[in-house]
Amino acid sequence: MGEVHEMFVDETPKVFPVDLDSDSGGYQTATVLGEKTYVFGGFDDESTLSIGIRILDKLTGKWVIPIVLGTKPSQCKGYSALLVNNDRILILKRDSTPDDCTWFLEVDTQFVREQKKILETEVVAWSKGVQGDGPKPIVISGPSGVGKGTLISKLMKEFPSNFGFSVSHTTRAPREKEKDGVHYHFTERSHMEKEIQDGKFLEFASVHGNLYGTSIEAVQVVADAGKRCILDIDVQGARSVKASSLEAIFIFISPPSFEELEKRLRARGTETEEQVQKRLRNAETELEQARSLGLFDHILVNDDLEMCYEHLKKLLDLDEIMDASYHSSPTMAEHPVISSVSEMDHKVLIHSGNAELGKASKSLSVLDVSSLKGGAPGRTRGLNIYTLDPYADVVQGIKILQNPSH
Numbered sequence: 121m122g123e124v125h126e127m128f129v130d131e132t133p134k135v136f137p138v139d140l141d142s143d144s145g146g147y148q149t150a151t152v153l154g155e156k157t158y159v160f161g162g163f164d165d166e167s168t169l170s171i172g173i174r175i176l177d178k179l180t181g182k183w184v185i186p187i188v189l190g191t192k193p194s195q196c197k198g199y200s201a202l203l204v205n206n207d208r209i210l211i212l213k214r215d216s217t218p219d220d221c222t223w224f225l226e227v228d229t230q231f232v233r234e235q236k237k238i239l240e241t242e243v244v245a246w247s248k249g250v251q252g253d254g255p256k257p258i259v260i261s262g263p264s265g266v267g268k269g270t271l272i273s274k275l276m277k278e279f280p281s282n283f284g285f286s287v288s289h290t291t292r293a294p295r296e297k298e299k300d301g302v303h304y305h306f307t308e309r310s311h312m313e314k315e316i317q318d319g320k321f322l323e324f325a326s327v328h329g330n331l332y333g334t335s336i337e338a339v340q341v342v343a344d345a346g347k348r349c350i351l352d353i354d355v356q357g358a359r360s361v362k363a364s365s366l367e368a369i370f371i372f373i374s375p376p377s378f379e380e381l382e383k384r385l386r387a388r389g390t391e392t393e394e395q396v397q398k399r400l401r402n403a404e405t406e407l408e409q410a411r412s413l414g415l416f417d418h419i420l421v422n423d424d425l426e427m428c429y430e431h432l433k434k435l436l437d438l439d440e441i442m443d444a445s446y447h448s449s450p451t452m453a454e455h456p457v458i459s460s461v462s463e464m465d466h467k468v469l470i471h472s473g474n475a476e477l478g479k480a481s482k483s484l485s486v487l488d489v490s491s492l493k494g495g496a497p498g499r500t501r502g503l504n505i506y507t508l509d510p511y512a513d514v515v516q517g518i519k520i521l522q523n524p525s526h
C-alpha cells in the first residue's frame with residue numbers, strides 16, 4: 121500500500137465520508153467509527169484506484185494495517201464511502217457497472233468481530249452488495265451413505281450456472297474417484313490446524329475421526345462466480361454455520377430406514393468395515409440430533425432418488441431462482457458517476473450524474489440499507505435501490521425519505 125499523501129479525518133462521532141480528489145495523486149477517504157479511522161484509497165500506475173486500507177487508532181495514535189478478508193473490489197476511477205448501520209462502510213464505485221458498483225467494507229459486523237477474536241488483530245472484510253434477496257446458500261447434512269453427494273451432483277449437473285459447491289478441506293484420505301480441489305481439498309492435519317488458527321475457516325468439525333472444514337475462501341469463490349453456494353457438512357458444522365453470519369437454508373437428508381442406510385453405505389464400497397461401523401454408529405446420533413435440534417428448515421427422506429430430487433428442487437424454488445437471480449440489475453443508471461452520498465434513517469441518498477452531459481444526466485437514487493442480509497464472506501443481500509424522479513425535486517425526495525414508501 122502506498123503512503124497516505126493526503127487525508128482528511130472527520131472527528132465527529134457519527135461518521136462522515138470525505139472524498140478527496142487530488143491532482144497530485146492520492147485519493148483517500150477517511151471514515152471514523154468510535155476511536156478508529158479507516159483510511160483507504162491510492163492510485164496505481166494507471167491512475168486507477170486500487171483500494172488499500174489502513175486504520176488509525178486514536179487511543180494509541182498508531183496506524184494499523186488490518187488483515188483484509190474477502191475478495192476486494194476491482195480497481196476503479198474513484199469511489200464514495202459512507203458508514204452505514206454503524207458496522208460497515210458502503211463503497212460506491214464510480215464508472216462501474218451496476219452489478220459491480222456497490223460494495224461493503226465490513227469493519228464491525230458479527231463476522232468481523234468473530235474474526236478479530238480469532239486472529240487477535242484488526243480485521244476488515246469485503247463483501248459485494250447484491251440487489252434484493254439473492255438466494256441463500258444451502259447447507260445439506262445427513263448421515264454417511266444417505267445420498268447427499270448423489271443429490272448435490274444431480275443439482276449441479278442440471279443447473280451448472282446456478283450452483284457452486286463449497287469445496288471443504290479434510291484430513292481423510294481421498295477415495296478412488298475423488299479429485300483434490302474438486303471433491304475436497306485433501307490436507308495434512310497439522311496444516312489444516314494451522315489454517316484454522318489463522319482464522320481461515322468459517323467452520324470445522326471432527327467427523328468419523330477426521331477433521332473437516334469449510335474455508336472462508338471456499339464460500340467466497342462460489343459467490344464470486346455469481347453462484348448459489350452448496351455446503352455438504354455434518355450436523356456440528358451446520359450448527360456452527362447457523363451461529364455464524366452466513367444466512368443459509370438448512371436441509372437434512374434422512375434415510376428411509378437404518379437397514380437401507382447400511383445397505384447403501386456397504387454397496388458404495390468406499391469404506392473399510394471398521395469405518396462403516398463407525399459411520400453407522402454416528403448416523404444414529406445425527407438422525408437424533410436432526411430431529412431434536414430444530415436446526416433444519418427441511419428434512420427430506422431419500423427413499424426413491426428421483427422423487428427425493430424432485431422434492432429438493434421444489435423446496436429450493438428453482439423456478440423462482442431462475443428469475444430472481446444474483447444478476448438482477450439495480451435501477452441506478454448504467455455506469456453512474458456518483459457525485460455525493462449521504463445517509464438518513466438507513467437510506468443512502470446518491471447524487472449521480474455526468475458533468476459533461478449536464479443537468480439532464482443528473483439523478484438522485486435512494487439505497488435502502490435497513491435490511492441487509494448475509495455479508496462477508498460472500499455477498500451482502502437485501503439492497504434496495506430506487507431512483508427519485510425528477511432530480512429537481514430534492515426537497516420532495518427528502519420528504520419521501522422521511523416517509524419511505526418502501
Ligand SMILES: Nc1nc2c(ncn2[C@@H]2O[C@H](COP(=O)(O)OP(=O)(O)O)[C@@H](O)[C@H]2O)c(=O)[nH]1
Pocket residue numbers: 260261262263264265269288289292323324325327328332333334352353354355356357358
Ligand atoms: N463440519 C463439516 N463437515 C463436513 C465438511 N465436509 C464434509 N463434511 C461432512 O463430513 C462427513 C463425512 O464426509 P465424507 O468423508 O465425504 O463421507 P460421506 O458422508 O460418506 O460421503 C459428512 O457428514 C459430510 O457432510 C465440512 O467442511 N465441515
Ligand SMILES: Nc1ncnc2c1ncn2[C@@H]1O[C@H](COP(=O)(O)OP(=O)(O)O)[C@@H](O)[C@H]1O
Pocket residue numbers: 262263264265266267268269270271384385387388422423424425426428
Ligand atoms: N435414493 C437412493 N436409492 C438407492 N441408492 C441411493 C440413493 N441415493 C443414493 N444412493 C446410493 O447410495 C450410495 C451413497 O450415496 P452418496 O451420495 O455417496 O451418500 P453421501 O454423500 O450422503 O455419503 C451411493 O452408492 C449412491 O449411488
